[in-house]
Amino acid sequence: MEQRFRANLINSLSGFKSANIIGTANAKGDTNLCIVSSVFHVGANPPLMGMLMRPHTVVRDTLKNIKDNGEYTINHVPITHFKNAHQTSARYPSETSEFDACGFSVEKSEILSAPYVAESTIKIGLKLQQVSLIELNNTELVIGEVVEISLAEQLITNDGYVDIEKAKSACVSGLDSYHRTTRMDRLGYAAPERPVYSTLSSLDSLN
Amino acid sequence: MEQRFRANLINSLSGFKSANIIGTANAKGDTNLCIVSSVFHVGANPPLMGMLMRPHTVVRDTLKNIKDNGEYTINHVPITHFKNAHQTSARYPSETSEFDACGFSVEKSEILSAPYVAESTIKIGLKLQQVSLIELNNTELVIGEVVEISLAEQLITNDGYVDIEKAKSACVSGLDSYHRTTRMDRLGYAAPERPVYSTLSSLDSLN
Numbered sequence: 001m002e003q004r005f006r007a008n009l010i011n012s013l014s015g016f017k018s019a020n021i022i023g024t025a026n027a028k029g030d031t032n033l034c035i036v037s038s039v040f041h042v043g044a045n046p047p048l049m050g051m052l053m054r055p056h057t058v059v060r061d062t063l064k065n066i067k068d069n070g071e072y073t074i075n076h077v078p079i080t081h082f083k084n085a086h087q088t089s090a091r092y093p094s095e096t097s098e099f100d101a102c103g104f105s106v107e108k109s110e111i112l113s114a115p116y117v118a119e120s121t122i123k124i125g126l127k128l129q130q131v132s133l134i135e136l137n138n139t140e141l142v143i144g145e146v147v148e149i150s151l152a153e154q155l156i157t158n159d160g161y162v163d164i165e166k167a168k169s170a171c172v173s174g175l176d177s178y179h180r181t182t183r184m185d186r187l188g189y190a191a192p193e194r195p196v197y198s199t200l201s202s203l204d205s206l207n
Numbered sequence: 208m209e210q211r212f213r214a215n216l217i218n219s220l221s222g223f224k225s226a227n228i229i230g231t232a233n234a235k236g237d238t239n240l241c242i243v244s245s246v247f248h249v250g251a252n253p254p255l256m257g258m259l260m261r262p263h264t265v266v267r268d269t270l271k272n273i274k275d276n277g278e279y280t281i282n283h284v285p286i287t288h289f290k291n292a293h294q295t296s297a298r299y300p301s302e303t304s305e306f307d308a309c310g311f312s313v314e315k316s317e318i319l320s321a322p323y324v325a326e327s328t329i330k331i332g333l334k335l336q337q338v339s340l341i342e343l344n345n346t347e348l349v350i351g352e353v354v355e356i357s358l359a360e361q362l363i364t365n366d367g368y369v370d371i372e373k374a375k376s377a378c379v380s381g382l383d384s385y386h387r388t389t390r391m392d393r394l395g396y397a398a399p400e401r402p403v404y405s406t407l408s409s410l411d412s413l414n
Contacts, residue, residue: 001367002367003252004366004367005366005367006251006252006254006367007251007252007367008364008366008367008368008369009251009363009367009368009369010248010250010251010252010254010353011248011251012367012368012369012370012371013248013254013256013281013329013331013353013356013369014225014227014246014247014248014256014281015224015225015226015227015246015283015371015376015378016223016224016225016226016371016376016378016388017222017223017225017247017248018221018222018223018224019222019223020221020222037248038247038248039221039222040221040224040245040247040259041217041218041220041221041224041244041245041259042259042341042343042344042346043217043261043343043344043346044213044214044216044217044218045210045213045214045217045344046343046344047213047217047220048343048344049220049221050259052247052248052249052257054250074220074221076222079391082391082392082394083392083394083403084403086394086397086403087397087403088397089397090397090398090399090401091398091399092399093399096399101399122220124220129343130343134249134350136249136250136253136255136336136337136350137249137250137252137253137255139249139250141348143341143343146217146220149220156216157215159211159212159215160208160209160211160212160213160214160215160216160219161215161216161219161380161381161382161383161384162215162216162219162220162380162381163219164219164222164223164380164381165380165384165386169222169223170391171222171223171378171388173368173369173371173372173388174368174369174371174393175368176368176393176394176395176396176406177368177372177390177392177393178390178391178392178393178394179372179388179389179390179391180388180389180391181223181378181380181386181387181388181389182386182387182388182389183384183385183386184286184289184377184385184386184387185289185290185384185385186381186383186384186385187289187290187293187383187385188383189383190293190294190295190296190297191297191298192297192298192299192300192303192308194297196290196291196293196294199383
């Protein structure tokens with residue numbers, strides 16, 4: 001199978017993926033952005049998020065900054081900015097900030113040196129917990145702990161769920177297909193002797 | 208933070224997630240299904256897919272079968288069956304097949320003993336490659352190699368991308384919110400001196 005064909009095919013198979021922009025800075029304070037579709041939930045307690053990165057690719061600056069500083073931000077790609085976000089995957093020189101090159105603005109964290117993307121409606125600050133090598137294909141699994149969350153309170157429902165569709169978060173399929181979403185339903189905790197039921201009507205925003 | 212509130216909150220933060228049903232069988236041939244939102248792309252060459260599982264939870268039968276047999280299937284949740292798929296998360300007794308309990312039909316693989324979900328439009332057969340413990344929170348990272356793919360040829364575009372939206376694959380946010388998608392665009396390979404461009408018009412189905 002031709003390499004690009006195979007990459008497109010296999011990348012599509014896992015299903016829909018998250019669309020996030022990783023924000024980092026080096027020791028001099030130079031900022032860097034890179035879109036990734038590999039962020040995933042690891043656990044809620046402690047609050048952990050993971051992502052897979054292939055060294056020596058376009059994420060090289062991002063990965064170096066994370067390892068050097070131990071800090072990074074995860075910013076949801078808003079559907080209003082998916083083209084800008086895609087452009088952060090271009091191989092800019094290390095000294096070019098993708099904030100300027102791709103049309104994003106820095107928002108400062110209160111506790112981290114890594115920059116947030118102001119245009120993102122859901123921003124997460126993390127401290128690096130571990131980097132481990134997946135030897136099967138020489139990718140690195142980066143796991144961080146959530147230390148700061150920045151989002152509008154009205155996006156949080158009274159059971160803690162964050163309405164990321166209301167936040168206009170995009171999703172990705174394959175390497176380069178961007179999608180918006182339409183909620184079908186939220187469903188209650190499943191039990192063997194109970195039919196599936198909707199919980200949507202019982203859920204309100206926190207304010 | 209209250210435990211369920213925290214679980215909903217942190218599970219929402221990573222962004223949209225894939226919706227897949229894992230199909231397995233034990234040595235006696237008893238079948239098992241379990242919906243997961245933790246499947247992610249690991250690499251295209253070799254073709255690897257990962258998923259995170261917490262032992263001693265509802266996935267216990269699935270995880271045991273995978274470890275015992277070294278085989279499993281990943282089946283996209285179709286938007287037509289998201290309620291049936293959600294119901295597979297109920298704690299049925301080990302001897303109950305979720306195929307029967309939740310309204311799904313078995314489709315046999317040509318090379319694996321693990322069952323496919325007939326109602327799924329994208330079905331992937333895998334052989335286990337490794338299970339590794341993430342000590343930070345005692346979850347297990349399960350990585351398998353794709354050995355069989357079953358989907359309609361008209362879902363594959365001429366560059367290898369599988370149109371999982373056309374396949375009616377669902378996506379998930381948080382623990383229990385189900386969404387369908389609307390494609391905004393597919394974008395070409397990004398380069399510093401080139402504006403973002405759409406590739407949609409140049410892409411056709413393979414047949």
